[in-house]
């Protein structure tokens with residue numbers, strides 16, 4: 001099948017601009033700006049109300065699942081979003097595909113703020129921004145055949161369905177993701193985990209979207225098949241001119257597929273940059289800890305590299321720490337960190353590839369012993 005558009009890519013060193021605002025994140029400034037963004041997210045927030053009472057519900061607070069997150073996704077680009085459980089990754093994913101409405105902020109797709117759309121206009125956007133879910137065991141209806149699952153988007157969006165033979169179109173999709181078209185009448189339980197995720201990917205591709213938001217697409221799979229599914233997604237991106245938001249717990253999972261990475265902590269972006277910047281020159285203590293999270297015997301410890309162990313749990317997003325949200329687990333925390341929220345901005349005194357956005361008052365490069373993939 002032909003590519004839908006030519007991936008323009010994005011230059012790694014372009015467009016980090018200006019000083020940051022006071023929101024605790026860069027807002028319109030301080031972030032990397034791809035040359036041709038397909039999605040632009042600005043100051044996105046999702047707060048879930050906490051209530052008490054059975055008959056009369058009283059609001060007692062809010063879970064700040066996502067709090068002023070900003071990023072842009074270039075055409076043909078893969079943005080990896082990484083962070084521990086509960087940091088807001090899936091909430092960002094649901095907001096991007098319009099499964100939920102944000103509390104604040106904007107998501108521009110092709111120059112239009114999709115958070116304000118409804119009805120037909122929203123349906124059209126949903127078609128172009130599709131989701132691939134984490135768990136291929138629960139996200140596929142066990143009572144539907146593979147053909148019905150992959151072809152379901154054609155029923156939901158008949159305006160985007162192929163004009164001719166839909167069954168043939170589904171078989172083509174199965175082929176594209178490496179499955180046999182003859183298995184169109186089989187049920188999900190007749191496939192392995194990796195094959196099921198291929199079915200989920202085929203469904204995500206059916207409407208020829210421009211953007212795919214993949215929420216931990218390989219986390220539920222055996223380690224042995226993860227690379228195959230990631231490689232498949234990579235080749236589909238190039239073949240169909242897709243742009244990906246690729247979510248994972250672990251920095252090693254997104255390493256090869258991502259052009260850029262955003263590291264999230266407790267609803268915010270802690271650090272963002274290109275692969276070489278994040279993996280080779282991390283400046284935020286949280287990224288440094290994530291990179292060295294799994295202690296490994298290192299037969300030849302490289303000089304100057306250290307191993308950092310991330311202690312404690314992520315605090316509740318209903319009651320995040322004041323100032324820097326990472327301060328309760330940060331070995332570098334000082335007084336300033338409790339009173340002043342660091343902005344996601346390029347530290348002015350860091351050289352070369354270390355000069356990328358980091359939300360730390362004391363950002364500095366630190367070579368860490370990396371966990372194995």
Ligand SMILES: Nc1ncnc2c1ncn2[C@@H]1O[C@H](COP(=O)(O)OP(=O)(O)OP(=O)(O)O)[C@@H](O)[C@H]1O
Nearest residue numbers: 048063065084085086087088089090091092249317
């Ligand atoms: N509908 C909801 N109502 C209340 N709180 C919610 C809701 N959805 C998510 N949360 C909370 O928001 C926070 C972020 O959740 P989210 O699922 O986005 O995290 P995540 O990074 O995807 O975690 P995981 O890695 O475990 O999938 C969590 O504290 C979660 O409990």
Ligand code: SF4
Nearest residue numbers: 324327330337360361
């Ligand atoms: S701002 Fe302070 S607490 Fe936060 S990451 Fe930097 S040093 Fe640690």
Ligand SMILES: [Mg+2]
Nearest residue numbers: 089090091215
């Ligand atoms: Mg999640």
